[in-house]
Amino acid sequence: MKHSHVLLVATAVALLSVAVFPEAFAGDMAKAVFTPKAEMKWNNAGIPGVSTAVVDGDMAKGPSRFYLKYAAGLVTPLHHHSPDHYVTTVSGTLVLQGGGKEVRLEPGSYFAFTGKAVHLARCEGGGDCVMFINALGPWDVVPEK
Numbered sequence: 001m002k003h004s005h006v007l008l009v010a011t012a013v014a015l016l017s018v019a020v021f022p023e024a025f026a027g028d029m030a031k032a033v034f035t036p037k038a039e040m041k042w043n044n045a046g047i048p049g050v051s052t053a054v055v056d057g058d059m060a061k062g063p064s065r066f067y068l069k070y071a072a073g074l075v076t077p078l079h080h081h082s083p084d085h086y087v088t089t090v091s092g093t094l095v096l097q098g099g100g101k102e103v104r105l106e107p108g109s110y111f112a113f114t115g116k117a118v119h120l121a122r123c124e125g126g127g128d129c130v131m132f133i134n135a136l137g138p139w140d141v142v143p144e145k
Contacts, residue, residue, distance in 0.1 A: 042069065047141065049074040059139040066139075068131045070094070070123040077120065078144040083137030084114040092129030095122045118144055 033056050040053040049071035057064030063083075067090070070076075087110065094105045098119030105111060113119060123129035 040067065042067075057135075059135070062138055063134075063136050064139065065132070065134050068133055070121065070129040072123055072126055072128055074129075075120070075122040078118060079120070080116040080118045080142050080144065081113060081135070082116060082140050082142065083135045084112070085133050085135040085139075086110075086112045087134075088132045090130040090132055092127050093124045094129045094131065095124055096120070116142075 035055040040055070042051045042053045044050075045052050045068075051069045052059065053067040053069075055065050055067070057066075059066060070092070072092070089105045089107050089109045089111075091107050094109075096103050096105060096111060096119055098113070098117055103111070104124075121129075
């Protein structure tokens with residue numbers, strides 16, 4: 001009887017591992033994604049001064065990786081995003097306010113917003129601000145009241 005329980009637990013752990021970490025068991029699903037800068041397709045994000053260039057995934061349907069560009073001088077209203085997301089600044093000087101702090105982020109800086117963290121951003125200086133975002137779910141912008 002004890003052997004049956006051990007076997008049952010081992011099987012459950014194996015199935016759960018495949019469900020939680022599918023990329024570790026992908027095998028034939030391996031892929032490589034390349035997007036040279038010249039081939040990026042920038043799209044208006046529906047907000048003046050904001051555009052996006054998706055390089056992997058579908059921003060509207062699930063996890064995605066994309067570039068987000070703010071025009072020089074842009075100041076966003078206070079807002080949050082539903083998915084947790086992890087960001088690297090690529091160009092420009094981005095100033096973020098959130099969690100009671102204001103932080104100036106130059107190219108190569110990193111930040112993350114999880115749990116629908118409320119924030120605002122502004123792009124300072126003479127150039128656009130470009131960020132690379134790894135969003136773990138469908139992308140949205142939810143204004144705060």
